[in-house]
Amino acid sequence: MSTNFNFKNILLVLTLIITTLVYAQEPPLKLGVAGLTHGHVGWILGRGQQPDMNMVGIVEPNQELAIKLSKEFGFSMDIVFSTMDEMINMVNPDAVAAFGNIKDHLKVVKVCAPKGIHVMVEKPLATTYDDAKEIKRLADTHNIRVLTNYETSWYKTNVKAIDLYQQGEIGELRKVIIRDGHKGPKNIGVSSEFLEWLTDPNLNGGGAITDFGCYGANLMTWITKGKRPKSITAVTQQLQKENNPNVDDDATIILTYENEMAILEPSWNWPIGRKDMELYGTKGAIYSDNPTQLRVRLSKGYSDYTEETFLLGEREDPYNDPFAVFAAVINDTLQLEPYNVYSLENNMITMEILESAIKSAKSGKTILLN
Structure with a gap:
């Protein structure tokens, strides 16, 4: 009787521990992708589902390009939108990665910063020092992280x-x-x-x-x-x-x-x-x-x-993956x-x-x- 009681207690404790761990895990951050014209965009399109951060929306007005890449990487055209505002309203991302031209980096931050959405851009940060200063001002004002990703x-x-x-x-x-x-x-x-x-x-x-x-x-x-x-x-x-x-x-x-x-x-x-x-x-x-x-x-x-x-x-890990770094910085880990x-x-x-x-x-x- 005592052995059976102890065994049930152990099972109960293990069940509680497992349940606590499952529910304690933070859900993956939701990532929006701004643009598909950058040659590095395959890094996120081919990343697959991960526990830290997953792509939930894409902004790309060039439908022909979006369709071509959706066939290559297997994402649904249902998550492709024509504007940043439309994508943000529909999927409510925690963060956005910019994969368009460099001039658009400031435009992306202008939309994201007031909404508290963190941003990662491909190198370099901007096309001009004035644009860079405005990006920094927006990041500081709205307390968001802005990271620049370099392969090196x-x-x-x-x-x-x-x-x-x-x-x-x-x-x-x-x-x-x-x-x-x-x-x-x-x-x-x-x-x-x-x-x-x-x-x-x-x-x-x-x-x-x-x-x-x-x-x-x-x-x-x-x-x-x-x-x-x-x-x-x-x-x-x-x-x-x-x-x-x-x-x-x-x-x-x-x-x-x-x-x-x-x-x-x-x-x-x-x-x-x-x-x-x-x-x-x-x-x-x-x-x-x-x-x-x-x-x-x-x-x-x-x-x-x-x-x-x-x-x-x-x-x-996480330095072997820029999106893992991005997620860890956002989560303060x-x-x-x-x-x-x-x-x-x-x-x-x-x-x-x-x-x-x-x-x-x-x-x-x-x-x-x-």
Whole structure:
């Protein structure tokens, strides 16, 4: 009798625990998608159902494009709407991810911020520094999170490179070289909808100088923990006039700081796609070659050095998925470090660097920041 009583009690306790856990789980956040023309939109369309955040609505006035992608990714056209207001009224999202042109980022935040809807945009934050300042004002006024997503945010090699530098592995930092880009949007075969605005200086802010220059500016702001450069000097070229008649497709940007210099080389003319970074210190160098390989060289005399190679995997959850990061930040289960790559404070400086670089290239002069 006593054994049976204890067994029933145990079953009852287990049932209560399981029930409590089930009901204690927060339902997935509801995500709206603003635009389908960005080539990165497949990251969310192909994500599938997850416990943290799920797509519930899409805004895309181009019905032909929406139908094509619905067949490719299997979402229902019932969740596709023509306007932001219509989508918000019908599905009441907690957050919105912007996958249209860069100029529309401000429009998305203008609609979402007063309603308390958090926003994540694809890089860069905006097309102009003025637009970026208005985005920040809206975010601060309405207390919403605005994140900017960069593919390089996911690279474990970049994280390890910065950790090694901050631990003093290569001494004091002196120079950073960051190269990003590919053969060019048309040459790699991006969609016509993507190409149309990517090569429009009004909708994209520029060509390669903005499309890939933002990566280096963003990483340098992270490395320096929010330092603004003292000066920005940039030179642009148009090497594929037939493909990019209205924008630059190659740029070199030089940033000077009190004790460091950064050389950013964004281009649509690299023969091989790349996103790599080199950190040079007083004792050695760190080479973040790609998402998985990192090398550390330490000086031994004039030209000799030791070299260690690290082969790394993906970042740990939630950093291996930008939407998981977005959900965790909204739910306050993840506190991102100051001036991290996603942060608004970082991307405000990134936008200031980009706009200054564009001014420098157009004027042929170095731009000095206060």
